[in-house]
Amino acid sequence: MPYNVKLKVFEGPLDLLLHLIKKNEVDIYDIPIASITAQYLEYLDLMKTLNLDIAGEFLVMAATLMHIKSKMLLPPSEYEREELEGEEDPRAELVRRLIEYQRFKDTADKLMSHEILNRDVFTRGIANGASEENQKDLNEISIIELIEAFKRVLKEEPPGKFFYIAIEKMSVNDKITEIIEKMKHTGNIVFQSLFTGIGDKHEVIITFLALLELIRLKVVRVIQATPFGTIRICPINLMDS
């Protein structure tokens, strides 16, 4: 004889537990953990029988329930009893979470009973022509849209444009020479400009090490006129060296 299984869809392990507590009409502050655990596991078995995917969260909760159960079953040893003095009920954390979750479930229902725009109430109709040329109001663009735009650009880049660059690891000495060369041309240089155009972390580190080395060797001096102002790197008698 075929039988119908009415399987309620639960939003997660907490939702399932709340259902079991309600169904059994037990006090949430005094959950009969053994029987609720048994029913919880039964439900997971049923899901397995029906070949439903069991999300990892359900299994984690099963383990938590069994842990609580074992803690409550085993009488604490003399030593533990002293330790446990003043410690809370092993179920306490779970109860707090269940109550917190129930509050938000209730609130979610309450939100849905509001007058919802485009379901219960409508605003003045606005002609579609108003949004010309795909222009977007700046106040309405979210960061996500900005990122999506960036992703689009990256995707659109013609594949032919890509080329490989053999990565040549630069040494600190190479960088020192490069900085000195730069200063011979321009005199002072702005700290930030040492790093513009550098895409690779290795080179950033090398550049910084090179700068430290130059300071140590008293080849350059670093000047900052005001707090948070521009940091400048000035050569010290570069010509003599």
Add this chain to the structure above:
Amino acid sequence: MDKKQIKSIIESLIFASDAPIPINKIREIIDSPDRKTLMGLIAELMEEYQTMDRGFSLREVAGGYQFRTKPECSEWVRQLKKGIPLKLSQAALETLAIIAYKQPVTRSEIEYIRGVDVGGILRSLVDKKLIRILGKKEVPGRPLIYGTSKRFLEVFALKDLSSLPTLQEVEEL
């Protein structure tokens, strides 16, 4: 200008605005009455529309004022609009409620309360513009933090975040 005139100008501004119009914007345009008087006039208008038996009324939403059709007419207006009303799953709604009350909140904080992964849901709420990324939390890993948007207030007809219903204590299951 007399009171009647000012009131009709206020009405025309609220009517013509594409989005809820904040009181300050109204004051920028008609600068004569002080803020308090203006608020009084708007309150009078709201009262009039409420009692007048018209097809729409004046409402305070998302930090501004907007005319909206009355819920009693929704059945007919829906036929006109035919668009799909905002569909939110139970999971999305619970997540939205958590964000509304706990904002700014991180994904893992939401997941702790719901007991399940909320990745896909967050994405869809961001796409629906009901929530937005507020930035990153100053803790190790710098996770993204979320909050509700102005659109959220508009959709749920809320004046501001403080007019969210108070989160009730669960007395009994």
Add this chain to the structure above:
Amino acid sequence: MDKKQIKSIIESLIFASDAPIPINKIREIIDSPDRKTLMGLIAELMEEYQTMDRGFSLREVAGGYQFRTKPECSEWVRQLKKGIPLKLSQAALETLAIIAYKQPVTRSEIEYIRGVDVGGILRSLVDKKLIRILGKKEVPGRPLIYGTSKRFLEVFALKDLSSLPTLQEVEEL
């Protein structure tokens, strides 16, 4: 339904419609009164709005009915529309995105990525104060380098640039 109710439904339909709504469309939705009665009710509504001293009135335009602000209020309504919300085209948004994520960046670097000239867009983004010139790059030709501005952070409600979510973070949502 009584007359009052029908009238308020008619109002809600006219109000919510995107364009002037023809009488036949109204009849499709509320089919009870015959065409003549319906026209009579609409005429009554038009009359009411005309005498009521409201900021808008009901008008017959382009083969349908529509609420429109009254000419007496036009002076103020124009000012409302004048406060142009800043609009961005798709191209401008993409350019802004490149600058946000690749800054400091030169015009030619942006053009390399986008494959088109961005001179005009850069100027308009600077005008809108969304980007700013950070300086000149220490390479031959000393091209200008661009970065985002404080206004950019305000628009996207970001505390600082490091709060800008990364591509990966959004992908993981």
